[in-house]
Amino acid sequence: MAFQQGLSGLNAASKNIEVIGNNVANASTVGFKQSRTEFADVYANSLGGGSASKIGIGTKIAAITQQFTQGNISNTNNPLDVAINGNGFFRMSDNGTITYTRNGQFQLDKEGFIQNATGQRLTGYPMITSPSGERTVNQGALVELQIDASDIPPRTTTSITGPLNLDSRAEVKDPALFNIADPATYNHATPIEVFDSLGNSQSVQLYYLKSDVTASPASTTWTVMASANGTSLGQVGTMEFDGSGMNPTMTLSPLSIPLTSGGLSPMAVNLNLTGSTQFANSFSESELAQDGYAAGRLSSFSVGADGSILGRYSNGQSAVLGQVALANFRNLNGLQPLGDNQWAETSDSGPPIVGVANSGGLGVMQSYRLEESNVDLTAELVNMITAQRVYQANAQTIKTEDQIMQTLVNLR
Template identity: 25%
Template structure:
């Protein structure tokens, strides 16, 4: 029995090593959230069996839980580089035919040839409609639309665009060469009741699940969504020093369980050698 107990310990330590290694590998990934492996002990006995005479049966993986703590915001020189100071997520929509809606903290956006603002996966940043004063007129996910940067003024096609600005509340404003401006909308933000239940799909993107609950869509500066920082990107929330300590701990745990298996093997061999 001790062999299988130590074997479960080896598997747990290997999972721990893999989790920490993945955290370290993504230190430079924008918007990445570190994960932590959680374990629980295994214990079983029959109703008529005294627990005072029963040892544990090893360890099991309870789950690999992501840690959605705030990462450091690093300044950049691009207006479309967006960082979130808060708990919100950007809402992005993938390419046809699936057009899957995902949620991301990776605010490294850019404009494609059609003027659509897309992230590193090609998904389009979503906006909420606003009125003349820049207030959102809807907070429904079904009312979001792609952010598209115009090339010219809507009132005069001969007047080209001068710049685009994004406020802390996510209001996107296009200014044209003649001094006129147009409010394009507010960046749609999402929050979840249980962020740990989100399903990661890579590139700091997540999908909602039954565990996370449905997304609650609103604009920045509302509730826990936080504010948007134009010209900044969120770094991974990975502390290299902490991860290296955890790596050493997982390695020693692996070695200790391997030593226990070796001891069990020697004991078994000694019994077999008895004449």
């Protein structure tokens, strides 16, 4: 009878409106994935087999599936707001219970763990420090990520490197007359800051004197002098150029810097000026660098595209503090929704495929970003109107059947 068909239609339309209402309610929920109602028709079984005139007995809800399409990415001012652009879920731990989410709104707790609004902790790969002091990520067992806010220790300068150009037009200077306080006794000078074992800054100055020129074969010798903290260290080497002005023969000794700051003294710093030239151009340095730095405090951090958490320190250095892990599943609709923007693994979803962002089919991470809900509010409101009309039509079916029944009752 039409009552049964109409009643099934009312129930299905009512559930559809509930699904649409839930989508609309979560249009502003970060990382929310909209749901869709999927219907199926219903036929009664027959002992005699199929029939060309068989009439169905209504409809039913076959499934309510979530649509894991990408939501829009919006900007924020929080470095721990992280969006996934592409496939994958954040892997969260609640005292060892693992759940998965697309909501990247994170903050630090008092112990430095990265957690969400409900206190679940983000998991990933930890940072380890090698015996040489280098910080690297251990992509082994997954742990709850914790930001190490301790100071980065100083690193003693062991070498000064950098090619430079010495002006071939410079006048010859007598090394015996060299005086760090008299610029007329040298041709060029280069200051550079180095660091001792305690991270104290030491001021080093390198001086270049054009000390000898021969015509045949063409050869020019430059004497390299040095000073540290205003005290002359004397001659530390020579650089001899041929007529090409390139690939000099260098004899450079390490700088022996006496310290009064409490660091390990004397401090030995090697000189490496490979690539230097002698052309008829003004004195210049392509890049003069040293490998030491002072102690530094963590000043800021951000998450890179591959999930690496990069810390920046007050001494200008940066170091990886850990790496966020992502997980993906073969059957996303097999995941169990838990609420609070969380899903759980099930036998239908299959085991998680865990890796780092931007590899193995996983999406990239974007710091200072959030993935918005993928609900299309306009489309949902149109769907709601359609569902309302379907509900009304099924109600009309019941009303019509009632009128037919009333007509039969009134027959005489």
